[in-house]
Amino acid sequence: GAVVSQHPSWVICKSGTSVKIECRSLDFQATTMFWYRQFPKQSLMLMATSNEGSKATYEQGVEKDKFLINHASLTLSTLTVTSAHPEDSSFYICSARPPGVGDTQYFGPGTRLTVL
Amino acid sequence: RKEVEQDPGPFNVPEGATVAFNCTYSNSASQSFFWYRQDCRKEPKLLMSVYSSGNEDGRFTAQLNRASQYISLLIRDSKLSDSATYLCVVNSANAGKSTFGDGTTLTVKP
Numbered sequence: 001g002a003v004v005s006q007h008p009s010w011v012i013c014k015s016g017t018s019v020k021i022e023c024r025s026l027d028f029q030a031t032t033m034f035w036y037r038q039f040p041k042q043s044l045m046l047m048a049t050s051n052e053g054s055k056a057t058y059e060q061g062v063e064k065d066k067f068l069i070n071h072a073s074l075t076l077s078t079l080t081v082t083s084a085h086p087e088d089s090s091f092y093i094c095s096a097r098p099p100g101v102g103d104t105q106y107f108g109p110g111t112r113l114t115v116l
Numbered sequence: 117r118k119e120v121e122q123d124p125g126p127f128n129v130p131e132g133a134t135v136a137f138n139c140t141y142s143n144s145a146s147q148s149f150f151w152y153r154q155d156c157r158k159e160p161k162l163l164m165s166v167y168s169s170g171n172e173d174g175r176f177t178a179q180l181n182r183a184s185q186y187i188s189l190l191i192r193d194s195k196l197s198d199s200a201t202y203l204c205v206v207n208s209a210n211a212g213k214s215t216f217g218d219g220t221t222l223t224v225k226p
Contacts, residue, residue, distance in 0.1 A: 107161070
């Protein structure tokens with residue numbers, strides 16, 4: 001199947017710092033990628049849809065100024081958590097839909113963020 | 117009411133058992149449906165798509181009932197390696213957004 005990578009796989013940072021997470025489609029071009037967040041024992045919640053060459057579409061309740069998304073190329077989207085706080089600690093997962101497979105999406109391995 | 121609801125679980129079954137999960141969705145215009153499995157602290161991995169005609173992949177059978185707006189997953193001859201959380205995923209028609217159920221946890225015991 002299609003491969004989506006994320007980097008870093010885990011990060012620990014101090015409160016107030018910014019953290020950038022990269023999501024790459026390794027063997028296909030992705031005009032659209034999705035960013036999710038998952039808290040322990042909860043399901044994935046869509047944060048935003050990242051569109052190559054244009055602004056991301058954020059879900060209700062997600063602060064666009066806090067979670068900056070940049071989709072500068074067809075294979076890379078980045079999520080920057082600005083001024084991170086302990087409540088931002090979560091599992092962040094990106095996904096993409098390869099062309100030709102309809103609505104099937106493939107997930108990156110996720111980034112576990114811990115804010116101290 | 118949540119858009120996608122799953123059996124709360126957990127399901128604890130012995131090896132070799134048959135287990136079934138159900139999932140209901142509220143948006144009648146939903147377009148496509150999937151089952152993913154998620155292992156602890158890992159990303160979700162596609163298990164199978166779900167079609168109205170029903171589809172089978174080895175020990176796994178998925179069914180979609182559009183009239184009643186529910187999806188099911190049947191696992192036969194459970195293996196220890198089937199232990200995971202199973203996520204029901206429903207995609208909307210227009211934006212193609214995915215909505216995830218909260219997941220059902222399955223533990224298969226020797």
